[in-house]
Amino acid sequence: MKRHFSVLLASTVILSTTVGYVFGSSKQSSMQVQAAPTQQEKAPNVEGSTGDGLNNMLTTAVAWKQTAAEYKALYHQSFNMARMQVDLALANHKPDDKQLAVITDLDDTILSPVNYWGYLINNNKDFFEDGIWDKWIPTYNMVPTPGSLEFFNYCKEKGVEVFYVSSRDQGPKTYKYAKTQLKKLKFPYVDDNHLTILRDTSNKETRQNEIVQNYNVISYLGDNLNDFRRVYYVTDVDERAKLMEQDKDLYGSKFILMPNPTDGHWVRAIFGESEPPATDENRAIWKEAATRSAWKQK
Secondary structure (H helix, E strand, O other), X not given: OOOOOOOOOOOOOOOOOOOOOXXXXXXXOOOOOOOOOOOOOOOOOOOOOOOOOOOOOOHHHHHHHHHOHHHHHHHHHHHHHHHHHHHHHHHHOOOOOOEEEEEEOOEOOOEEOHHHHHHXXXXXXXOOOHHHHHHHHHHOOOEEOOOHHHHHHHHHHHOOEEEEEEEOOEOEOHHHHHXXXXXXXXXXXXXXXXXXXXXXXXXXXXXXXHHHHHEEEEEEEEOOHHHOOHHHOOOOHHHHHHHHXXXXXXXXXXXXXXXXXXXXXXXXXHHOOOEOOOOHXXXXXXXXXXXXXXXXXX
């Protein structure tokens, strides 16, 4: 299963001017969108976008992740900000203070699964699929996000510890898969003390609070607001945005956010859960989300 659990939508559903999409599975939308009635009853389309996949709603978001220099630049910008916070903390650190540390998420924060999304598009899948994800994880096709290795090696050099906290579930070998992937990419501090994989929850606060008891945490790194605070875990788009605004002064310092237009709990705010199934009803919900604000020509 995916951890925490846009967009060029299908031709009858959406054209969005925003780079972004996601994955998923939900029975009910918090936006309360009703599927348009049809003249004839027909079996729901759960196989993917129509045609040859050229109107796959994932295409724009994944093309951005695959090619855009801007996407990579946002990672460098985030790690540059994180490094500035490390330098500031080191300058103010006193001998009797707690050991300095950074807490980070894994997927789409320091590990890029872009290869997985390319597979979905090549196979005409326009929603995230757990089964494929679970088979893909043990292939160890993740790559470091731009600037991530350099930043964490800098932390190691300066004596700042790094704690990896992620939520995944690929069965009993979940922890082994995550640890092996990080070691293959030569990330520092990859051991049982510094790596936590949560299989039964996406709530990271319990483990984060344990770390805070013994360390002075400089920054939290993530691609999902839920990587920072559980309070963001709500099923309403506007409420989530309002909660974020209350913490706006923390972004770029305590909270370092990475770009992710394909998946995350922002999807849960739209659908009610993070992984909505690939149905025409949910494709219609994407359209509703993408046209919340739309010019109406007179």
